[in-house]
Amino acid sequence: MESNIPTAAPEDGFSRKDFLRMTGKGLAAGAVASLVTGQSSAQTSRAAGERVPARPDEPIVLEKWKSGVDQQSGPTPTPLAPDQRVGYAVVGLGHLTLENILPAITACKRSKLVALVSGDPVKMKKVANQYSVKPENCYSYQTFDQLKNNKEVEIIYIVLPNGLHKEFVIRGAKAGKHILCEKPMANSAAECREMIAACSQAGVKLMVAYRIQYQPHNRKLRELVQQKAFGEAKLIEASNAQSSANPEHWRHKKALAGGGALPDIGLYCLNTIRFVLNQEPEEVFAYQYSTPGNPLFTEVEELVSWQMKFPNGLVANCTTDYNVHESRHYRVLCEKGWYQMDKAFAYKGQKLQTAKAEGKMELQQEIGLAETDQFGVEMDYFSDCVIRNIKPFTPGEEGLQDHLLMEAIYQSAKAGRPVRISGLLPAGYRGPEPDLQ
Numbered sequence: 001m002e003s004n005i006p007t008a009a010p011e012d013g014f015s016r017k018d019f020l021r022m023t024g025k026g027l028a029a030g031a032v033a034s035l036v037t038g039q040s041s042a043q044t045s046r047a048a049g050e051r052v053p054a055r056p057d058e059p060i061v062l063e064k065w066k067s068g069v070d071q072q073s074g075p076t077p078t079p080l081a082p083d084q085r086v087g088y089a090v091v092g093l094g095h096l097t098l099e100n101i102l103p104a105i106t107a108c109k110r111s112k113l114v115a116l117v118s119g120d121p122v123k124m125k126k127v128a129n130q131y132s133v134k135p136e137n138c139y140s141y142q143t144f145d146q147l148k149n150n151k152e153v154e155i156i157y158i159v160l161p162n163g164l165h166k167e168f169v170i171r172g173a174k175a176g177k178h179i180l181c182e183k184p185m186a187n188s189a190a191e192c193r194e195m196i197a198a199c200s201q202a203g204v205k206l207m208v209a210y211r212i213q214y215q216p217h218n219r220k221l222r223e224l225v226q227q228k229a230f231g232e233a234k235l236i237e238a239s240n241a242q243s244s245a246n247p248e249h250w251r252h253k254k255a256l257a258g259g260g261a262l263p264d265i266g267l268y269c270l271n272t273i274r275f276v277l278n279q280e281p282e283e284v285f286a287y288q289y290s291t292p293g294n295p296l297f298t299e300v301e302e303l304v305s306w307q308m309k310f311p312n313g314l315v316a317n318c319t320t321d322y323n324v325h326e327s328r329h330y331r332v333l334c335e336k337g338w339y340q341m342d343k344a345f346a347y348k349g350q351k352l353q354t355a356k357a358e359g360k361m362e363l364q365q366e367i368g369l370a371e372t373d374q375f376g377v378e379m380d381y382f383s384d385c386v387i388r389n390i391k392p393f394t395p396g397e398e399g400l401q402d403h404l405l406m407e408a409i410y411q412s413a414k415a416g417r418p419v420r421i422s423g424l425l426p427a428g429y430r431g432p433e434p435d436l437q
Contacts (some may be wrong), residue, residue, distance in 0.1 A: 068224025071368070086383035087152045089137075089177070091144070091168060092159040093123055096182070100347060101159060104375035109381035111376075117144055144168065148175035154386060155180055157209075157379070162263065163256040166191040173202040180382050182209045184267050187258030189407060192400035199396065207382050207392035208399040211374040212268060212320040213275050214381055214436060217350035220369060221332070221339050222276045230356060231335030233277065236316040238269035238330035240345050244322045247295040260290075260300030262406055266320030268375035269346040270409075271402055272330065273308065273316050281308035281405065283315070283420050284331055288413035291323065306409050309418075347374060362376035381434050391431030401425055 010379050059075035066072060079085075088111055090097055115137040118124040124138050137153075139146060156172040157180045158165055165186045179199060185208050186192050198251055199206040212218050225233055241263060250256040251264060252354045274280060286306035290297035302323050308316040328345040331338055337356030343349040352367045385392050404424055413420040 003151075018240065019136050020241055030325060052335055073197045074370070077109060082112060085110055085111055085112040086386055087114035088152050088155050088157050088379065089117060089139075089147055089150070090157045090159060091117040091152045093118045093120065093127055094159065097159045099129070100375050101157070101379075102127070104373045105118075105303065105379055106131070107373065108376050108383075110387065111155075111379040112346055115139065115150060117141065117147075142341045145175060147172070147177060148357050157383065158182060161250040161256040162258050163187050163250075169195045169206070170179075170198040172208075173204050176204065178204060178205040178207075178382075178386050180207050180209055180379070181396075181399070183271075183399065183402075184258065184263040184406075185396065185403065187255075189400055189403040190329070191401050192396060196396040204391060205382075205385060206396040207385070208394050208396060209231060209378055210275075210394040210398065211378045212345060213375050213394055214377050214434060215350065216369045216372060216436070217341060217352045217367075218272060218276070218344065219436075220367060221341055221352055222278075224339060224354075225276055225332055225334075226278065228334075230337035230339070230354075232312075233314055233332050235251045235314065235333040236273055236276075236330060237333070238273060238316060238344075240265045240328050241319065241321040241324045242326045242328075243324060244296055247298070252296055252300055254299040257300055257435075259406070260297065260302060260304075261320040261322040262301065262304045262409065265322075265345070266304055266318065267402060267406070268328070269318040269320065269330065270308075270405060271315075271398075272344065274401070276332065277310065277314070279310050279312070280401070280424050281310050281421055283309040283418050284405065284412050285309075285406050285418040286409045286413040288410070294323070296322065304413065306361050306410065306412070308405075319349070381436065385431065392432050393431050394430060395429060397425050397429035 035104050054371070059078050062076065062396055085108070090101060090105075090106060090113060091118065102113065105111055113131055113133060116124050116133050117139045118127075121138075121140070124240070125135075127133070128135065128138050137150065147156065154177065156177045158168050158172065160168060160185055161180050165181055169179050169181055173195075179196070186195060196206060221283075222228075241261075244251065246252070257264065267278050284306055286304060288304050290300075290302040294302065296302070300322075303319070303321045305317075305319045308318065310316070329340065329342050330344050331340040337354060340353045340355075342351040342353070348371055350369075350371070352369070353364060354367065355362055355364045357363070382392060401424060405421065408419045408421055
């Protein structure tokens with residue numbers, strides 16, 4: 001996740017340093033909201049399961065014009081009318097929000113931006129003007145709990161430093177709103193459990209923003225692996241690495257980030273492999289390193305390398321690093337061929353390749369798929385979960401599962417030996433497979 005650290009408005013007499021000192025202690029949470037339900041308007045605040053309207057109409061069928069030798073077009077879009085789309089309050093106006101999330105939501109078919117939350121009133125006013133958010137729908141971190149009274153907001157999207165996720169997810173749940181939370185879900189498995197419990201108690205949905213699980217190239221690779229088109233998968237190699245530069249950024253403060261390269265970008269390797277295989281590892285073995293004297297890594301790690309052993313004997317070799325040129329890829333090696341994804345975890349540019357033997361030749365192919373806006377698809381999917389009252393495919397339990405595994409990886413790196421995995425959730429916690437057509 002990417003965002004600025006919340007700062008309070010200067011007129012509140014509350015500085016950025018004051019906020020950081022309070023991190024981990026929690027701000028005063030608002031009282032549990034009692035939702036006023038009603039079905040006379042799509043703008044009315046609703047409890048989980050009472051949301052109308054129904055799903056969009058069937059696509060409009062146009063006359064055929066392409067021949068069978070060309071790639072076919074998908075169905076025509078079926079957007080909801082603007083007044084029927086699910087209203088979002090986006091919390092945090094940092095890089096990820098301004099560069100990706102807000103541009104994406106303007107093109108969504110089931111979602112719309114209706115509110116903003118930020119500690120920078122000048123920035124928020126400018127962004128609100130750019131995206132036509134009403135002044136009364138702009139909140140500070142101190143007035144966040146007043147979202148419970150805003151009938152336009154059905155979903156709160158938490159885009160804050162990891163160390164603040166727990167507090168604002170719980171406060172959002174108490175306000176009676178469904179929650180979309182950026183990854184990693186929190187700083188620890190214990191925090192994840194608190195967040196899941198709070199949302200369950202409030203009767204709201206909680207989804208973790210694992211956009212890769214909704215991205216078409218990664219989903220296609222998963223489908224091919226599950227179909228065993230090249231036989232059994234035997235070995236996976238995965239890497240997610242990038243260069244960092246600012247030691248004062250929240251990513252380099254353990255209280256706000258929870259760790260370094262592993263929870264921020266290494267998590268993509270971990271989560272994607274679990275997603276592709278539809279299996280959980282039974283053992284991890286890890287190594288951790290930080291360059292001595294580098295101010296970037298006084299609190300968090302630079303590099304983590306780890307292996308995951310799965311019950312069927314498959315081994316996944318994973319690496320993540322905060323101090324090298326950007327590289328994001330994985331390869332699944334099977335009995336009869338391999339699948340490779342370049343730019344696997346990037347926001348765009350995914351390239352899916354395969355290879356298998358054909359007599360004396362090796363046949364290498366690239367599977368061309370239309371790109372989608374990963375953030376728009378993710379938000380519209382969660383909006384559809386709210387509309388249809390179904391559990392998300394990546395609920396809070398998915399975030400908890402990853403944190404349990406990351407804690408085992410850190411434990412292994414510290415101990416210098418393999419660690420057997422225990423305490424993982426049993427299968428069955430996910431919602432139904434998403435229909436992303």
